[in-house]
Amino acid sequence: MTDTKLINLLRSFSPDEFKQFGKFVDSAYHNKGRDLSHLLKILKTFYPEFNDKNLNNEYLFKKLFPEKKYVKLLAENLIRTLTSHLFRICKEFLILLELESRKSTKQYLLLNQLRKRRLYKEFDKEFDNRDNQGEDISKGSVGYFVNEFLLDAVKRDCSLNRDDFSSSVEYTIRASENILTAALISCFKFEDEKNLANAYNIIPRSNMLQPLLEHLDTDKLLPAIKENNPGYYPYIEIFHSIYMMNKFRDNTSYYFSLKELLKKHSAIFGRAENYVLWNILLTYCGINRMNSQEVFGIHKHILENGIYKLSDKEDFHIVLFRNIVLNASATGEYKWLEQFIEKYSDDLHDNHRENMKAYSMAYLHFAKAEFEKALEYILKIKYNLFLFKLDLKILQLKIYYELGYYEEGLSLVASTLSYLKNTDELAPFIKQSIGEYAKCLRELIRIRTNPKTDKDDLSSLRLRAQKIFYPNLSAWIMDKIDAEV
Secondary structure (H helix, E strand, O other): OOOOHHHHHHHOOOHHHHHHHHHHHHOOOOOOOOOOHHHHHHHHOOOOOOOOOOOOHHHHHHHHOOOOOOOHHHHHHHHHHHHHHHHHHHHHHHHHHHHHOOHHHHHHHHHHHHHHOOOHHHHHHHHHOOOOOOOOOOOOOHHHHHHHHHHHHHHHHHHHHOOOHHHHHHHHHHHHHHHHHHHHHHHHHHHHHHHHHHHOOOOOOOOOHHHHHHHOOHHHHHHHHHHHOOOOHHHHHHHHHHHHHHHOOOOOHHHHHHHHHHHHOHHHOOHHHHHHHHHHHHHHHHHOOOOHHHHHHHHHHHHHOOOOOOOOOOOOOHHHHHHHHHHHHHHOOHHHHHHHHHHHHHHOOHHHHHHHHHHHHHHHHHHOOOHHHHHHHHOOOOOOOHHHHHHHHHHHHHHHHHHOOHHHHHHHHHHHHHHHHHOOOOOHHHHHHHHHHHHHHHHHHHHHHOOOOOHHHHHHHHHHHHOOOOHHHHHHHHHHHHHHO
16 A cells, blocks of 8 residues: 555645645545545545555555445455545646646636636736736746747637737737747757756757757847847847857857846846756856856855745755855865855755755865865765765765875775766766776875886876866866875
8 A cells, every 4th residue: 555656646745735635635626426535534644654554455444434344355446446536636636736836827727718708808807917916936938938928829819709800910929929939948948958968878869959950040030039029139149148158168258148148137037047047057167167166156146146946945956055065165165165054954855954964064074174074974975866976986085095095095996987887877978087087096096105106107197187077176186196296
């Protein structure tokens, strides 16, 4: 019973969601044909773990039907039927939860029903008030313009119903402009999304986006949009800049131009889309090996402007949190890092919070040259995510070197190289770069433990270190080489 689809779904509910779901099931409108409230109340006694040995079909049957005799086959069929119905209602509840967060979708559904019922006065009232219902955190995203398309399309259809052809033509144009803007943004973003595919060793299939971009004359299109559709132009300009930044990656002028555009036009985007856009800049910084101070500046910006997560209801994403910790540590901003950990750790998901605190403290103490303490925190961390496994191997290698634990260091180098050879979770360029870092550190240990170090060996090692893709690792190796000179 504990492995059923129903239990896995109920386990995912927050306490408040479970409470709301109870009210949902109690409603005769949703709970059609069978009274499932009693079943849910019994299951609630096992919330949130649902791993009690009593959670089985026999126990549920006897609780639901104490007056009936338990016959295994009949009872299991009945419980299976009831739990299937409850699972179906769970999915309906999830739809309602999602709909509650989608203001534009609710507006469209209401407007379309008013249109169909020819309640035109109410339609006009709702349509005119659609922009007065608070900030749309997704404003400026593909989804935002798709929603605007739907709203304009329903206005167009309502105008046709009323024989208002002038309005119909206007909203046909508006709807088309919105869906075209969504399409252009989606195409321009594709060049950035290819970076993510590359990082995870994924080759995108043949698609419509690439040929469209290759045959699109943006030199003529963008000035025309600016002249004829100035309200849409800043959005298209920004996403075209993202395309150019990623297409011509070595030309950093596109990056700096885009950063200024994002600062200038931050108000036309909602919180969620600002979060996405600044993370696109961070992705570029990582791929293009921008210096740590540049990355640190972006991290400070997103924290100071409250765009470090999509919304107040979202958790601080552990990968972004991890990247901030890594960069601040490498930059030597350990006082700032200490304040960051203290202020933002509680925004992490409960499942990750303690591990991420220990992870962050390990890097903090390493930045402060408190290597023994850093090692203590590493031993407290339990992670399955491959990125963090690799991070900790890299940090441990540094600590072993700093503490003079050379045999342990060489053993960890060997296990790291073996891991990189056998994993398929990383792109080849990542595996090659981390592998070269491990080999350089192995050579550093050989040089340090050999009193007859040849300067040519150091020069050769420096050339290898300079080719390491990640600037922080490259700089650390070269610092150690300088210390041996």
